[in-house]
Amino acid sequence: xxxxxxxxxxxxxxxxxxxxxxxxxxxxxxxxxxxxxxxxxxxxxxxxxxxxxxxxxxxxxxxxxxxxxxxxxxxxxxxxxxxxxxxxxxxxxxxxxxxxxxxxxxxxxxxxxxxxxxxxxxxxxxxxxxxxxxxxxxxxxxxxxxxxxxxxxxxxxxxxxxxxxxxxxxxxxxxxxxxxxxxxxxxxxxxxxxxxx
Numbered sequence: 001x002x003x004x005x006x007x008x009x010x011x012x013x014x015x016x017x018x019x020x021x022x023x024x025x026x027x028x029x030x031x032x033x034x035x036x037x038x039x040x041x042x043x044x045x046x047x048x049x050x051x052x053x054x055x056x057x058x059x060x061x062x063x064x065x066x067x068x069x070x071x072x073x074x075x076x077x078x079x080x081x082x083x084x085x086x087x088x089x090x091x092x093x094x095x096x097x098x099x100x101x102x103x104x105x106x107x108x109x110x111x112x113x114x115x116x117x118x119x120x121x122x123x124x125x126x127x128x129x130x131x132x133x134x135x136x137x138x139x140x141x142x143x144x145x146x147x148x149x150x151x152x153x154x155x156x157x158x159x160x161x162x163x164x165x166x167x168x169x170x171x172x173x174x175x176x177x178x179x180x181x182x183x184x185x186x187x188x189x190x191x192x193x194x195x196x197x
Contacts, residue, residue, distance in 0.1 A: 010057065010058060011043055011047070011052075011056055011057060011112050011113060012055070012056055012057070012058055012113060013113050013114065013115065013182060013186060014113060014114050014162060014164065014179060014182050014183050015182065015183035015184075015186060016113075016186075018055050018058055018060055019055055019056070019113055019157070019160065019162060020160040021055065021060050021160050022060075022158070022159055022160055023053070023054065023055055023060045023061050023062045023063075023157075023158040023159075023160075024060055024061055024062065025061075025062050025093075025094050026061050026062055026063055026093040026094055029093065029134050029136075033061075033063065033093070033134070034134060036054060036057070036059055036061070036063065037063065037065060037091040037134060039057065040052050040054065040057060040063075040065040040091070041065050041067065041089050041091070043056075043057065043112070044065060044067045044089065045067075047112055049067070049112050050066065050067055050068045050069075050146065050150050051064065051065065051066045051067070051068070051150040051151075051153060051154045052064070052065050052112060052154070053154045053155075053157035053158055054158075055157050055158065055160075056112060056113050056157060061093075062093060062094045062095065062158050063091070063092070063093050064091070064092055064095055064131075064154045064155070064157075064158070065089055065090070065091045065092075066084075066088060066089065066090045066091075066092075066147070066150060066151075066154070067088050067089040067090075068085060068088055068146055068147050068150055069085075069088075070085045070086055070088070072085070072145060072146040072147070073085055073145065074144075074145050077144070077145065078126055078141070078142045078143055078144040078145065078147075078148070079141050079142055080129060080141035080142050080143030080144070080147060080148070081143060081144065081145055081147050081148075083139075083141055084139070084141070084143070084147060085147060090133070091133065091134050092131035092132060092133055092134075092139065093131065093132050093133075093134065094131065094132060095129065095130070095131035095151070095154075095155055095158075096129075096130050096131070096155070097127045097128065097129060097130075097151070097152065097155060098128045098129075098130050098140070099127065099128040100124035100126075100127050100128075101124045101125050101126040101127070102124075103124065103125040103126070104122050104123065104124060104125065105122070105123065105124075105125045106120050106121065106122045106123075107120065107121065107123075107149060108120050108121075109121045109149070109153060109163045110163075111153070111162065111163055111164075113157075113162065114162060114163065114164055114179070114182065115182070116178070117164070117175050117178050117179060117182070119163070119164065119167045119171045119172075119174070119175050120167065120168070120171055121153075121163050121166050121167055122166075122168075123148075123149055123152050123166075124148075124152070125144055125148065126142050126143060126144040126148050127142070127143055127144075127148050127151060127152060128140065128141070128142050128143075129141060129142075129143045129148075129151050164179055
């Protein structure tokens with residue numbers, strides 16, 4: 001059963017030191033880890049996001065929640081898209097990319113931690129993704145499309161990298177003013193914390 005209380009979680013934004021730190025591995029799936037995952041799912045729902053990493057809510061842990069629509073699957077989906085998209089939202093711990101394709105593709109990215117700023121980012125078209133679910137299932141599969149991009153974006157968060165750190169110098173100039181303003185004044189999105197009972 002889920003219930004709301006008066007506490008609030010915060011989605012941290014660019015300029016916050018927690019977003020530049022390398023996150024710690026999750027050692028065990030405790031009730032606190034499950035509660036954190038539940039809160040992160042709520043953040044994605046509230047802000048219509050497709051992925052969020054624990055550092056974005058102030059917890060420097062290697063935990064990610066994905067909630068990517070099934071209809072994002074293209075005509076030739078990877079095994080990972082076919083396997084994982086129907087299981088969304090999906091929470092994983094200690095995720096890693098074990099291989100990346102040599103083929104690169106560019107697409108605009110945004111981020112809950114960099115609100116209202118979008119810029120093109122070049123990334124490998126597919127990656128081989130390995131992670132463990134909260135129930136102990138080990139996943140390892142090739143992922144492309146929006147899922148593959150989201151995996152790379154969220155795993156960057158676990159190593160203290162924001163998508164704006166990966167844009168071209170030209171793109172960086174176009175977002176520089178807005179990014180500096182965000183870092184200077186800060187902006188934190190609040191949402192109700194929910195607890196698992």
